[in-house]
Amino acid sequence: MRHKSKKIAFLGLCAGVALVLAYVEALLPPLYAAVPGIKLGLPNIAIIFILYRFGLREATVVSFVRIVAVTLLFGNPMTFAYSVAGAFLSLLVMTILRKLDFLSIVGVSVAGAVFHNVGQILTAMVLLGTAELGYYLIVLAITGTISGLLVGLCGAMAVKRVFIKNI
Amino acid sequence: MNQNNTTMPTAKSGGRRFRNDVIFIAALLAIVALAGLFVFLFRQPGDTVVVTIDGEHYATYSLNENMTVPIHTGQDGEQINVLIIRDGQAHVQEASCPDGICAAHKPIHREGESIVCLPHRVVITVHSTSEQDAPDIVT
Structure with a gap:
């Protein structure tokens, strides 16, 4: 408990990093505009780092702060619903896989990215009442695997190298 | 640690x-x-296009007739997506939505394919009216 404030400050810093990564990603041109939802998911580098260094509780809080901030800055209420659903399903799956402990960070990140897309498609299916959207998952699962791979490699490097004393 | x-x-x-x-x-x-x-x-080629707005059925068009349909949404119909059906394929010519993803989508014609405009909550999906006589798969 002695270092609680230090931990809060550090988590705030991580939320800031996630926000900047979201901004950097918003600056990039869309990778393939024909299918919505294809993204690198750079902010997840910070989220994965927190998930491994702290745990689900901290990762959830930072993820939520990040989504609220990103929505206020660049998004609209609709994107908020998609982001929340994707982020929480992704966090849930990553936590379970991390506890099962048979994959490295990269594998966990890939699963997280794919389930991020699953959560968003499910939300879109509910909100728009169209079951046919499930077809998008085939494309999104492939792109999610690639982006999850890249994010996982970056996240693994961060977990391996970034150490802060007494947190 | x-x-x-x-x-x-x-x-x-x-x-x-x-x-x-x-x-x-x-x-x-x-x-x-x-x-x-x-x-x-x-997946079979479809023959109709179903437009839904906010999950509600809006209109159904045949893929066999060439046409241009402006789809107005929003409170005063100020939002627009222009649906074009040509040569058995459907695509969105232009749209007033901020991301323009629907207009960038390739033309659709197979059953189940769809173009989605999330900002306007417009979904355009290809359906098949002859679903009953799906082909028998002989192994």
């Missing part, structure tokens, strides 16, 4: 995890490839 044990696996367990990663990703891609193959093999 007892978390070092979990975040820094030994070389042996790291190798095992790496192998599991490869198997996991390969399995994931195999499932996706199978699903894609299944869709590719069994």
Whole structure:
């Protein structure tokens, strides 16, 4: 408990990093505009780092702060619903896989990215009442695997190298 | 800092995890490839286009007639997506939505394909009215 404030400050810093990564990603041109939802998911580098260094509780809080901030800055209420659903399903799956402990960070990140897309498609299916959207998952699962791979490699490097004393 | 044990696996367990990663990703891609193959093999060309707004049915058009349909949404109909049906394919010519993803979408004609405009909550989906006589698959 002695270092609680230090931990809060550090988590705030991580939320800031996630926000900047979201901004950097918003600056990039869309990778393939024909299918919505294809993204690198750079902010997840910070989220994965927190998930491994702290745990689900901290990762959830930072993820939520990040989504609220990103929505206020660049998004609209609709994107908020998609982001929340994707982020929480992704966090849930990553936590379970991390506890099962048979994959490295990269594998966990890939699963997280794919389930991020699953959560968003499910939300879109509910909100728009169209079951046919499930077809998008085939494309999104492939792109999610690639982006999850890249994010996982970056996240693994961060977990391996970034150490802060007494947190 | 007892978390070092979990975040820094030994070389042996790291190798095992790496192998599991490869198997996991390969399995994931195999499932996706199978699903894609299944869709590719069994999806038939559709003959109608169904437009829904906010989950509510809005209109149904035939893919066999060339036409241009402006779809107005929003409180005063100030939002617009222009649906074009030409040569048995449907696409969105232009739209007033901020991202323009629907207008960038390739033309659709196979059953189940759809163009979605999330900002306007417009979904354009290809349907088939002759779903009953789906082809028998002989193995």
